[in-house]
Amino acid sequence: MPRFETIRPVRHSPETMFDLVADIARYPEFVPMCEALHIRRRNENEGVVTLLADMTIGYKMIRETFTTRVELDPAAMQIRVTYVDGPFKHLENRWSFLEKPDGGCDVKFYIDYEFRSRTFQMLAGAMFEKVFRKMAEAFEARADALARASG
Numbered sequence: 001m002p003r004f005e006t007i008r009p010v011r012h013s014p015e016t017m018f019d020l021v022a023d024i025a026r027y028p029e030f031v032p033m034c035e036a037l038h039i040r041r042r043n044e045n046e047g048v049v050t051l052l053a054d055m056t057i058g059y060k061m062i063r064e065t066f067t068t069r070v071e072l073d074p075a076a077m078q079i080r081v082t083y084v085d086g087p088f089k090h091l092e093n094r095w096s097f098l099e100k101p102d103g104g105c106d107v108k109f110y111i112d113y114e115f116r117s118r119t120f121q122m123l124a125g126a127m128f129e130k131v132f133r134k135m136a137e138a139f140e141a142r143a144d145a146l147a148r149a150s151g
Contacts, residue, residue: 002121003112004132012143014077014097014105020143021079021095021107022072024053030142032134033057040067048073052084059131066091089114109136 010017027034036056043050049072056065066086072079077098083091096108111132115121 002114003110005110006108006133006136008107008109008136008140009100009104010107010140010143011104012140012147014099015074016143016147017105017107017139018072018074018077018079018095018097020139020146021097022049022074024051024055024070027055030138032138033059033131035063036065047075068093083113087115087117089116107136107139 012020024037025039027037034055035058036054038054039051040054041052051070051072052067053070054065054067056063058064064087066088067084068091069082069084070079071081077096079095081091081093091113092111093113094108094110098106098108100106109132
């Protein structure tokens with residue numbers, strides 16, 4: 001199964017980055033390939049918010065919609081995403097936001113996935129690592145833009 005993992009140091013606080021990544025409804029505004037995102041359901045239990053969401057991704061002629069369960073845990077500074085339905089056989093995604101002693105934070109991003117279709121895996125799999133790198137960069141760029149706009 002393809003997997004991608006990175007740690008990205010950013011100059012923003014863990015809380016700022018957590019809030020930015022947790023605001024999934026805004027992903028179509030800045031996340032590469034995210035064409036639409038619809039939150040079907042939202043529950044909260046002991047401070048952890050669980051969302052059921054449909055995301056549509058597109059690249060050239062390829063369009064796919066899939067459903068995930070997103071757990072937002074601000075106390076642990078973690079976001080966990082698990083696969084529910086769509087073109088994947090398996091999808092697991094985790095974000096962690098770790099405060100750095102000198103300011104800012106390290107954003108840890110992990111994704112493990114496998115498409116149901118071997119053909120789609122061969123076509124899309126090769127570009128996904130590049131997409132995930134661009135996605136990590138997009139969150140940092142979005143945080144920078146929001147900081148400039150409010151400052």
